[in-house]
Amino acid sequence: MKVFRGLPNAESRAPCALTIGNFDGVHRGHQVLLAYVRKAATELGIDAAVMTFEPHPREFFAQQSNHPVTLPTRVANLRDKLQSLAQAGIDRVIVEHFNAHFSSLSPQDFIEKVLVQGLHVRWLMVGEDFCFGARRAGNIATLIEAGKKYGFQVVTLPNVMNDGARVSSSAVRAALATGDFTSARTLLGHAYSISGHVVHGKKLGREIGFPTLNLRVHHKQPALSGIFVVRVHGLTPQPLPAVASIGTRPTVDKSGHVLLEAFILDYSGDCYGKVVKIEFLQKLRDEEKYIDLPTLTAAIERDVQNTRDYFRQHDSAAISATDRI
Numbered sequence: 001m002k003v004f005r006g007l008p009n010a011e012s013r014a015p016c017a018l019t020i021g022n023f024d025g026v027h028r029g030h031q032v033l034l035a036y037v038r039k040a041a042t043e044l045g046i047d048a049a050v051m052t053f054e055p056h057p058r059e060f061f062a063q064q065s066n067h068p069v070t071l072p073t074r075v076a077n078l079r080d081k082l083q084s085l086a087q088a089g090i091d092r093v094i095v096e097h098f099n100a101h102f103s104s105l106s107p108q109d110f111i112e113k114v115l116v117q118g119l120h121v122r123w124l125m126v127g128e129d130f131c132f133g134a135r136r137a138g139n140i141a142t143l144i145e146a147g148k149k150y151g152f153q154v155v156t157l158p159n160v161m162n163d164g165a166r167v168s169s170s171a172v173r174a175a176l177a178t179g180d181f182t183s184a185r186t187l188l189g190h191a192y193s194i195s196g197h198v199v200h201g202k203k204l205g206r207e208i209g210f211p212t213l214n215l216r217v218h219h220k221q222p223a224l225s226g227i228f229v230v231r232v233h234g235l236t237p238q239p240l241p242a243v244a245s246i247g248t249r250p251t252v253d254k255s256g257h258v259l260l261e262a263f264i265l266d267y268s269g270d271c272y273g274k275v276v277k278i279e280f281l282q283k284l285r286d287e288e289k290y291i292d293l294p295t296l297t298a299a300i301e302r303d304v305q306n307t308r309d310y311f312r313q314h315d316s317a318a319i320s321a322t323d324r325i
Contacts, residue, residue, distance in 0.1 A: 001086040003093045007118040016049035016092060017041035017123040018115070020130070022169070023052050025075035026084035028189045029160035029167035033125060034088035036157065040123045047091040049119065053098040054078060059219075060098050073173050073223040080195055094119065107138030111146045125155045162186060176223040179283030193233075194222075194246075194260060195277040201261070210300050212245075212261040213271045215278070222246060222258060227284045227303050229310045232264055234276040241265045243300075243307040244278055247287035251296050263300075265308065282310060 017040040023030050034050070041048035058072045076084070078095070085093055096102060105113070110133050115121045124143065132138040140156055147154045160167045167187055175183040176192060184192045196215040213232070225247040231239035244262040248255075262278055284306055290296040 001082070001090055001093060003082060003095060005095050006097060007094065007114065008092070013118070013120050014047055015044075015120045015122045016047040017044060017125075018049045018051060018119060018121045019125045020051045020132070021127070022056055023050065023081055023085065024056065024169040025172045025188060026081060026088070027167055027169060027172055027187050028162070031088060031189060032160050033127075033157050034085070034090060036125055036155070037123075038089040040125070040155075041091070044123060046122055048089060049092040049094065050085055050090050051094045051096055051114075051119070052081065052085075053096050055098055055219075057098050057103070060103065064100075071221045073177070073221045074219045075169055075172050075176065075223045077194065077196065077218060080193070083195070104134050107133030107142050109133075110138065111143070111150070115146075115152070116150045121152045123153045123155070125157055128156050128158060130156075173223045179224070179226070179228075181280055181282065191279050191281075193277045193279040195234075195275060196260075198271040198274050198276060200272060201259070210263045210297075210304070211268075212263045213276065215260040215262075215276070217246065217258040217260055220258060224280070224283075225258075226286045228280050229282040229284060229307050230262060231279045231281065232262055232276055233279060234274060235264075235267075235269065235271060239279065240267055241307065241311045242278075243284070243303050244280075245287065249287075251288075251290045251293075263304065265304070265311075 017037050019033055019037050021030070021033075026034075034048075037050070038048045056072055056074065062071050082093060115124070124147070126140070126143070128140070130140060130143075132142075140154070143154045146152075165171065172184055172187045175181070175187060181192055194215065194217075198213045199216055201212065201214040226245070228244050228246070230242050230244040232242045233239045242262045242264040244260065246258065246260045248258055249261075253259075260278065284303055288299070290299060
């Protein structure tokens with residue numbers, strides 16, 4: 001899969017079947033849409049392409065607002081989004097920098113400069129409520145008329161439903177915010193996880209007896225925060241049991257930067273620079289600010305014990321289920 005930061009150069013502007021969206025989480029609704037794009041591209045003998053945005057348009061407009069606005073939470077980082085798009089069979093991803101210039105494009109400019117000249121679109125699928133261009137002035141009718149003029153087909157996808165409710169990134173965010181990983185799995189079609197390179201931290205965990213592997217969280221508002229039971233994939237052939245914290249670490253850090261840390265049970269090894277995936281299983285508690293390091297250490301000890309109890313119970317349940325087969 002080829003990834004472009006902005007519109008491809010002239011040599012890479014082969015005709016494509018395209019869809020456009022934020023694809024935050026690449027949930028089951030997105031997966032249905034991407035399957036249609038892949039099928040159309042194959043039938044037409046062209047590339048399957050996705051245009052997505054960084055930052056999220058809502059994040060951009062929130063930052064531009066003169067009034068206090070809560071930034072939208074993010075389900076997935078760019079690495080995980082691109083991995084999901086590749087797994088869906090997409091050939092080409094355009095990561096468009098959403099800024100003042102891009103947001104001010106008129107619907108006509110977006111059609112001519114982006115869809116026609118920039119991407120050579122031959123087939124386009126979007127959701128039924130898709131709007132585009134400055135002030136969201138363009139809609140499906142606008143695209144259909146443009147398709148007749150410039151020679152591309154426009155197809156819309158009805159909402160994908162689950163138990164009478166629309167499958168959406170907002171629904172995934174709501175599930176993650178409350179630690180409902182069962183609902184999140186249903187909406188996503190897989191367990192929720194975050195991946196990234198292991199980076200150096202301040203080594204505080206090592207000093208208090210709980211060395212952690214650290215992953216940077218590049219957006220300020222992840223879709224979940226707190227202390228969690230997790231599994232760490234990528235270090236050994238089998239996933240490793242661990243307890244993880246995602247948040248700003250208010251007891252030891254006043255920067256406000258978000259960090260994902262995981263303490264792996266009964267494991268030692270050099271993890272720096274490796275790419276790992278942290279799979280979330282159960283929320284233990286919210287993040288707290290403690291009065292001193294001994295109090296923080298005692299809380300971590302409880303979290304580790306609760307994590308051991310979780311895996312002991314679930315391993316026992318798995319063994320019991322195997323015995324019944």
